[in-house]
Amino acid sequence: MTDSKTILNQWADEGEVEPEASYAVDHALSSTLMRGLEILALFNDSVDRLSNAEIARQLGLNRATVSRLCKTLIHMGYLRRDPKGQFLLAPRILALSYPVLSATRWRHQLVGPMREIAEMSSGNCTLAVISGDQFVQVYSVGNPTSFPHVPEPGITGPLHRSASGRALLSLLEGQDLYDMLANLRHNFPDEFEEHSSLTADAITRCRTEGFCASYGDWRPNIVALGTPLGKTSDGLYVALACGLPRFSAREDYVENDLGPRMAKAADSIRMTGLFESPFFLK
Amino acid sequence: MTDSKTILNQWADEGEVEPEASYAVDHALSSTLMRGLEILALFNDSVDRLSNAEIARQLGLNRATVSRLCKTLIHMGYLRRDPKGQFLLAPRILALSYPVLSATRWRHQLVGPMREIAEMSSGNCTLAVISGDQFVQVYSVGNPTSFPHVPEPGITGPLHRSASGRALLSLLEGQDLYDMLANLRHNFPDEFEEHSSLTADAITRCRTEGFCASYGDWRPNIVALGTPLGKTSDGLYVALACGLPRFSAREDYVENDLGPRMAKAADSIRMTGLFESPFFLK
């Protein structure tokens, strides 16, 4: 424990990441565009429709401003209105994602192995990549009904607090990892501290044993295993994870059976040459 | 043929749709936001990376402007740069889609029937909804490798020139259909004329026989069958389609075997009560 703390501190202890930026309004950025995108990002799993006033409240904007921005978003086809006048995301928003999906054709080759993992864990298996300081789920197989959330492409989550995320972090090397951790610490000061030793352990474990486990660190009722895959030719870091309901996950089984098997699956996926091997395996 | 022309003309012949708008800069819309979104929309199946200059050229913007907008998009996490400095969509863009996908939970109940259709046609089966004047594919099953494109959520296509689109059009009633057709004619004058009789026939056929066929009207080498499903509780029009390579699609088989079977499949899907039945079946 002290050991792992030390490792993490070594990596990302002192020093401000961005001396002053990030909260101050950066005059090199376009605030109108940001606000428009922030409106789109307000929608999520549980909030699928929003009123003008609600948007204004949440973003601290004037109602008139929101009205105009939403009108623009509707004009562009990314928003629609329900009969009551509330705003909804329009399906056309999927079109923005299409190029990302079609650029990850390699994904299809992982369907087989992922199915196997999902079956052997009686849970689901997901594929995630790093985007910014989050992981983004790109694909998933398995039974969705047994989960509190809907595992679909586009779910995002914290890199330092989930099995997927930690497996992804383990792929970062030297300065890259340092920067990312510093960034995470900066953005989630409390949370980061709370999970720092678990995160450090998980990273180390991914590198030595090929997998890591999270017992509800992110979604309370889900036990997850993560395993790093590598980096694609266009620079995406990729990891696999599998998740199962907490009640059906005996620790002994997870650590000594499922974990090693996932590591093995990852090994054989890497054999295909789809990814640049992690630095710690070279 | 003259018959079908008449039908269509009846629906949407004379009259300008929007007296003057649509090309003139609408001062009620936010141009900065539009430009930012237009940048994201430049990416597609074949164009996965763009330079600043290329973006500026395509959108007719100053390079400095593009630089700032892209910086903003990167800051928001929706764009990234490759080693050469070119811009790429970041996976985080998938996160915008997630609420749309998770809102269409009913989709999971169609997986079974869709698999069957894909198998019996030795092609693929796709689920599409209307968004604006396009259809958007929401889900697909089947073998992707035999196709020239990658069938993934997010593909968009023309409502008047594809089996999916025509099946969706058949669901629109009265004024709604009239408006949509007028809109399509306005946006694609030549194309619309060229396909008008086929479109009219297809709509009629969907309503009477439950399906329509397109022999390469959209993707030249693909024969597609479309069948209307209905309207979801939150107002989305939904249709199924199946596509197969042209060479393996004998017309007799398509018309007299596959088509009726798709119509039958659609019927039994409608029995589940997931959708509000089409007006022409009430």
Next chain:
DNA sequence: ACAAACGTTACGATATTTGAAATATATAGG
């Protein structure tokens, strides 16, 4: 029926965005 909350439009002030020009960096060609 009234009050309160909401959504949209108009309009003037102003803050944000824009494009030109300059700088810096990269790429290609001779």
Next chain:
DNA sequence: CCTATATATTTCAAATATCGTAACGTTTGT
């Protein structure tokens, strides 16, 4: 290797697009 061309970013002042106030019309709820 150097020059020439293309590209990306920054600065800055001008301009204009955006914002918020206020007013209006609607809806909702008491």
